[in-house]
Amino acid sequence: MTSEESLGPVPLRKDRTTVLGYPRGDLLTVLIGMPILGLLLGIALPPLARWLGDLPVLPWRDGIALVGSLDRPWHTAIAVGLGLVVGLLIAGTDYDETLKVTLTDQELVADLHERKRSIERARVSAVFLDGKELVVLDESSREFTRGVHKTAARALARALRSHGYPWQEADPHAALFHRWIPGAPGLPAEAHAVLVARKAALKNKAADDVRDLAETMQGLGYVVRDEGKDQYWRPLAVGTDERGGAARD
Template identity: 60%
Template sequence: MPGTERGNSRVQGRTTHLRHPRSDLLVLLVGTPLLGLLLGLALPPFARWASGSPVLPWRAGVEFLGRLDAPWQLGLFVAAGLVAGGLLVLAAFAEEMSLTLTDERVEVARDSRSRDFARADVSAVFLDGKQLVLLGRDSGELVRGAHAPRAAALAEAFRAHGYPWRDSDPHASLFHRWIPGTPDLPAEVHALLAARKAALKRKAPRDAGDLGETVRELGYVVRDEGTEQYWRPLAAA
């Protein structure tokens, strides 16, 4: 059966592909070169006007910008915008998940890695802020990450294939803010959460994710709210 478009998802028979909306990619590819052109047109006259101020900081740099109005220089602004748009599109593909749903399985692809889960092993699917979360039968997180499709398309697709979509985290009330040394957690989990906090601080999400998986193996779930870590025991533990 030929594929049909549904919002920002594409359905083929009983398979739904959820990817980054084409309209968003088009905005990045077209909008950034246009922004470069507008900057190239507006920045030199603005810089020449601003250079007349007697208290102008970085005068030499502003005066240099005021001289960038040759056609080839405008072309450089447009080219820089095109390169920036391409890089933003690549970053969007790398950081956000794409999903393939059937009535039996869900495949999650992100950052050149792909994971596959049976529908029977998924106990809940919901959005936590800007992140999509899939929970396993033990209430542990199977997947957590930024989602490319819009929220309405996600909910529609998961429900259509019989997945347990939830409006919020069904275990939200079980989370506690992590306080180093609290007697509620084993020393091993404290050490892992301390290492995970350091990984988040140095902006190493893959390391933080691997540490979170290890925490789960010990019977706990961890998530972030701002700069704080929150934990809860597995519901089946």
């Protein structure tokens, strides 16, 4: 994590670089607030469990009784330590799951799950927010990247437009999406098979498989997105381009 990433949109005038990372306020809330919450839970859970243990009807009574029995100082210290560790793990996971974007007038670099990919500005056809996720489309309307992003929409739009990227207020291809119905006409059998596998991955919360299968769909010429428990698909708007973004270490 660089200091620039924690600041949100930070134009660096000398080399015209803007880093769209984790806004400082959100970063401080997560990195400080979550451990403090874990600390408070570590202190509060044993007395709360003892109070709950007096209720006549109580599920998981044995487990709650065990938590309530942790009343010695070293028990409390362990509970507080565990709370801090859990808080830090949650904070780290939230940071890792957030898409970071670096902009220049020549290229856009996306950093997600410690993998960096770059795309030339001339190849970007649209950038927009889909709910909490930032989406970048290439010239064939493939999703070059998609990920949860913390910067406010207004700041995103200002930063992207300042570097000449085509910011959109909504998905310009939204009207092309169809709700996926297994076996329905419009998709080849291979695409249906991928979406069946992806539905199972979504149910099992296998995030890596969900992303990989979305990439597989794009290789077949289709973009897929989710709304609730449903999958939606659309054909690529301009042919099929397999180049994607250039991977960088």
